[in-house]
Amino acid sequence: MKEIKEDIISVGANDAKRELFDELIPLPDGTSYNSYLIKGNEKTALIDTVDPTKKDILLNNLKEVQKIDYIVANHAEQDHSGTIPDILLKYPEAKVICNEKCKDMLIDLLHISEDKFIVVKDKEEISLGEKTLQFIFTPWVHWPETMVTYLKEDNILFSCDFFATHHATEDLEIKDKEAIYKSAKRYYAEIMMPFRQMINKNMEAIKNLRIDIIAPSHGPIHNEPSFITDAYKDWISEDVKNEVVLAYVSMHGSTKIMADHLRKSLEDKGISVKFFNLIGADIGELAMALVDVATIVIGSPTVLTGAHPNAIHAAALVNALKPKTRFLSIIGSFGWGGKMVDQLASLIPNLKVEVIPPVLIKGLPRKEDFKKLDELAEQILEKHKTI
Numbered sequence: 001m002k003e004i005k006e007d008i009i010s011v012g013a014n015d016a017k018r019e020l021f022d023e024l025i026p027l028p029d030g031t032s033y034n035s036y037l038i039k040g041n042e043k044t045a046l047i048d049t050v051d052p053t054k055k056d057i058l059l060n061n062l063k064e065v066q067k068i069d070y071i072v073a074n075h076a077e078q079d080h081s082g083t084i085p086d087i088l089l090k091y092p093e094a095k096v097i098c099n100e101k102c103k104d105m106l107i108d109l110l111h112i113s114e115d116k117f118i119v120v121k122d123k124e125e126i127s128l129g130e131k132t133l134q135f136i137f138t139p140w141v142h143w144p145e146t147m148v149t150y151l152k153e154d155n156i157l158f159s160c161d162f163f164a165t166h167h168a169t170e171d172l173e174i175k176d177k178e179a180i181y182k183s184a185k186r187y188y189a190e191i192m193m194p195f196r197q198m199i200n201k202n203m204e205a206i207k208n209l210r211i212d213i214i215a216p217s218h219g220p221i222h223n224e225p226s227f228i229t230d231a232y233k234d235w236i237s238e239d240v241k242n243e244v245v246l247a248y249v250s251m252h253g254s255t256k257i258m259a260d261h262l263r264k265s266l267e268d269k270g271i272s273v274k275f276f277n278l279i280g281a282d283i284g285e286l287a288m289a290l291v292d293v294a295t296i297v298i299g300s301p302t303v304l305t306g307a308h309p310n311a312i313h314a315a316a317l318v319n320a321l322k323p324k325t326r327f328l329s330i331i332g333s334f335g336w337g338g339k340m341v342d343q344l345a346s347l348i349p350n351l352k353v354e355v356i357p358p359v360l361i362k363g364l365p366r367k368e369d370f371k372k373l374d375e376l377a378e379q380i381l382e383k384h385k386t387i
Contacts, residue, residue: 004156004172004213007038008036008151008154012054015032029167030167031168031219032218032219034216035047035050037062038151042129044067045069045070045133046094047158048160051078052086058083058087062090069095070128071088076105078110085110095116096117098119101145102147105143121135122136122137132153135150136149136150150209150211155210155213158215158217159217161191163229165184167218174220174227184219187218193287193321203229203233242294242387243295244294245273245290245296245297246276247299248276248278248298254333254361258359258361262377265377266380286317290323295327295384301334305338315347319347319348322351329376331360331373332361333362333364333365356383
């Protein structure tokens with residue numbers, strides 16, 4: 001428990017040992033589930049709860065709190081909402097404040113009785129006495145029902161997953177900006193990037209608020225809001241960098257030789273290359289690299305006439321994350337034939353990219369194949385000059 005300002009207390013829980021989120025996303029720095037208690041002179045509100053695995057910490061932090069009138073559910077996902085039933089058992093007079101979509105989800109996910117809800121509309125306000133909560137809808141950050149809560153008198157935005165960071169820390173505020181920036185970019189890449197256009201609209205929805213503090217539901221609070229809002233403006237913009245993500249897998253060495261040669265050729269031309277061997281690659285690192293890269297190249301051998309499963313997974317990941325990448329190409333080798341290139345190309349329908357002709361060779365690369373890779377590097381350079 002730590003006080004943000006008078007009568008505004010962080011009561012959530014750290015989860016430093018959690019290694020995966022949604023059984024999918026690696027958490028190299030763990031995470032936290034932030035919950036905030038706001039005491040007005042008439043009413044008391046709890047902003048979000050914690051993951052059910054950490055409910056005992058939240059309940060212990062609230063042991064001296066005699067009454068909670070409102071539980072604000074900014075988001076129905078269980079890492080924020082999962083302990084609402086336990087809070088309702090402890091404080092049976094409390095009502096859950098959320099929007100209509102969130103209410104429907106919470107009934108389905110947690111079987112909360114319909115009579116426990118207060119449904120609010122966009123920009124609606126509820127008074128706690130001398131403190132006023134305003135609810136601002138921010139759909140698709142990153143579920144359809146998401147909203148943020150603005151504490152008007154104290155200029156605090158309780159943003160839930162918006163501006164969040166998977167980073168477990170005992171510090172309430174940011175101590176290491178570089179580490180938090182990296183964690184925030186990773187969080188954006190893995191969770192928010194597919195909804196980049198909607199996030200742009202939601203940035204507009206909060207731009208006229210005076211915000212002194214952003215209090216997300218993962219990671220430390222932001223006492224310098226521009227640190228994270230400026231980062232988001234950059235990430236959601238249409239700007240890309242003179243960079244190539246080159247992600248490959250190789251079975252017998254041919255595709256690796258091609259990838260190594262293309263990497264050197266690109267770097268010799270002044271293009272930065274983010275290089276990933278898809279065997280054992282951290283998908284979070286790959287996702288981060290995709291945020292503002294101009295070109296993606298996927299390298300794969302041919303396996304039973306198709307692409308290697310790891311290359312298929314990489315293509316599916318890129319398609320799901322929908323980065324603002326401008327160009328894409330494929331390199332690889334085959335032994336007797338197949339449709340590896342066609343298969344990979346079919347896996348990226350969400351990407352609005354120009355496809356640069358692939359380089360597909362038979363067997364171990366020869367002198368003429370290296371020349372084709374150099375020509376591919378030259379084409380990428382010329383494309384980047386048009387950005």
